[in-house]
Amino acid sequence: MKVEPLAVLGGGLMGSGIAESAASAGLPVIVRDVDKEACAAARARIEGSVGRLRDKGRLTDARFEEILGRISYTAELEDLADADLVIEAVPENLELKRAILAELVEVVAPEALIASNTSSLAIAQLASGMPAPERFLGLHFFSPVPVMALVEIVVALRTSEATREAAEGFAVTIGKEAIVAKDRSGFVVNMLLVPYLMAAMRMYEEGFATAADIDRGMQLGCGHPMGPLALCDMIGLDVLCMVCDSLYDEYRRPEYVPPPILRRMVESGLFGRKANAGFYEY
Ligand SMILES: NC(=O)c1ccc[n+]([C@@H]2O[C@H](COP(=O)([O-])OP(=O)(O)OC[C@H]3O[C@@H](n4cnc5c(N)ncnc54)[C@H](O)[C@@H]3O)[C@@H](O)[C@H]2O)c1
The missing domain is CATH 3.40.50.720 (NAD(P)-binding Rossmann-like Domain)
Incomplete structure (x- = not known):
C-alpha cells in the first residue's frame, strides 16, 4: 500500500x-x-x-x-x-x-x-x-x-x-x-509490563528500597536497560495512570489498580521526564 x-x-x-x-x-x-x-x-x-x-x-x-x-x-x-x-x-x-x-x-x-x-x-x-x-x-x-x-x-x-x-x-x-x-486492553506488552511497573511503585511507596536501588536491582540483576521507576518517568505517569484505569476497567484484576502514589504524583504535576520531575529530577 x-x-x-x-x-x-x-x-x-x-x-x-x-x-x-x-x-x-x-x-x-x-x-x-x-x-x-x-x-x-x-x-x-x-x-x-x-x-x-x-x-x-x-x-x-x-x-x-x-x-x-x-x-x-x-x-x-x-x-x-x-x-x-x-x-x-x-x-x-x-x-x-x-x-x-x-x-x-x-x-x-x-x-x-x-x-x-x-x-x-x-x-x-x-x-x-x-x-x-x-x-x-x-x-x-x-x-x-x-x-x-x-x-x-x-x-x-x-x-x-x-x-x-x-x-x-x-x-x-x-x-x-x-x-x-x-483488541484487548493492554495488547501484549502493556498487559505484561504494567503489573511489573505498579509492583515497583508499591515497593517504593512502602519504603522497601530507594528508587535508585529498585532500578539498579532490575538493571544489574535482570539485565534490563532501564529500571522500572525510570521507565515510568519516561512513559509519563499521567499516561500510565490512564493505562492502568483502562486495564482495570477491562479485567477487574488488582494488579492493574494504580497505587495511591501514582495518582498523587499525577495530581501534583509530577508526570516524569516531560515535567522534569517524577521519581527522579531531570
Ligand atoms: N508515552 C508513551 O510512552 C506511549 C507509548 C505508546 C502509546 N502511547 C499513546 O500515544 C498517545 C499519545 O501519547 P503521548 O505520550 O504522545 O502524549 P503527549 O501528551 O506527549 O502528546 C499528545 C499530543 O496531542 C495533541 N493534541 C491534543 N488534542 C489534539 C487534537 N484535537 N488534534 C491534534 N492533536 C491534539 C497535544 O497537543 C499533544 O501534542 C496516547 O494514546 C498514549 O496512550 C504513549
Missing part, C-alpha cells in the same frame, strides 16, 4: 517519534496538532531528535535536511484530506479520541486507513459508529519511537484482512517489526 502522505494526529512524544521514523524511511508526513504553538513544539521536538543524530555524526547535514523536509505541520484537520494512513496519537482519553476521529472521517477518503496509537483503549470502542470500521486498527508504537523496533498491530473484530496486511507492510516500510494482538 502506498502511504503518501502519512498523517499523524498529535505531535507530542509519540506523534513526533512516529513522524520522524516515517520521514527517516522516506515517507512524506503531515503532523496535525491543535494550534500554531503545539505545531511549533512538535517541530522543535523532531528537529531536536534528528539534530542529536547529526551531532553524534550518525547523519550528514544533507540527510538531516532531507528528513526534516519531508515533514509538514498544520493546525487544520482539512489538510489531512489526502492521507492514505492516519495515525492518531492524541492524549489517552476516550471522549477526546472519539471526537477527533469523528471529525477525521468527514475529511479523509473512505478508503484511508485509520490507526490509533492508544496504549489501552479498545479499537472497537474508538471505531464504534464510525463509517467503514474495517479500515480501523491499532498501531501501537513504543517510546522512543525512532529507537524502539516494535509496533503492535491491533486487529479489532471488524478490522479487515486487507487493513491488517497493509499495516504489516507499513511497519516493514518504516523499519519496524510487527506483532499482531487482539
